[in-house]
Amino acid sequence: MGLKKILVVDDSETIRQRVSGALESAGFATVTAKDGIEGLVSVQQEAPAMVILDVNMPRMNGLDMLENLDLKTSGLPVLLLTTEVQPSLMARAKKAGARGWMVKPVNLEQLVETVRKVIA
């Protein structure tokens, strides 16, 4: 059986590199995208087992991408990873079917542990 693939969508190169590195060290495969539009294309092309998604990004933000994913039909688990802490944004993500909200900077070991729990 192949490695489970995680899509990391973030406009920050630093975050993409750090999160992907931690996930690959933990035995996952990763693909990355720089904004919501690239992210939607990657979901179609790569069929990831999970998405880790930033909120504030150019072209299409993470919440708009989330609402375009139709999670209630696909069941694809999505975790938001963002600096945002506003309850209204969290509520919007929850309503769209996201599985969790992580506030940057997150301890990478805790992030991997959370991914394992949610993807199980």
Next chain:
Amino acid sequence: MGPQDGRTLLETMIQSATVDLFHAAGIAVAPLAANRVDCEAVSSQALMAMINFSGPGASGTLGLLVPTGVFDLVKQDPARPFSGMAWVQDSVNQLLGRIKARLLQFQMPLQMGLPMSMDEKGLMHLSKQGILAAYRFRTLRGEISVTLSGRIEYAKLNYSSTVTHVSEGDIVIF
């Protein structure tokens, strides 16, 4: 809250947020007195980034200037290196996120823009627009500066003990 109290509060927030941000990256920083940035003295080698913010009580730009020597202290996976410019843009984004979270407790919500790189011309432009304050921090590899320009209505800062929200590092499973 009076303007002077508000100014002092914001200064404390910016200083604590900056110390926390660099501490999380394993870099010790110590706040120095707030001052104006001497644009002429900023090294062309400094990493500079800025991010806009807006809201009912404040709008403007937060800038971050970091000596390249400080970036050399950042731990990286050699297999997945990132550039200093990417790092400083991510840092100014996370810094504004931390300040924004602190301001929520004082009922001042902010919308964040996207981080952008900044060059010396951009810094001069910000300076001409009027930098409200520059917060300086000492490190082992030179001084970091955080600049704040724009409009802040300090009187709108109003503490609420009933506002609860998640904070840095929190993971919430729905």
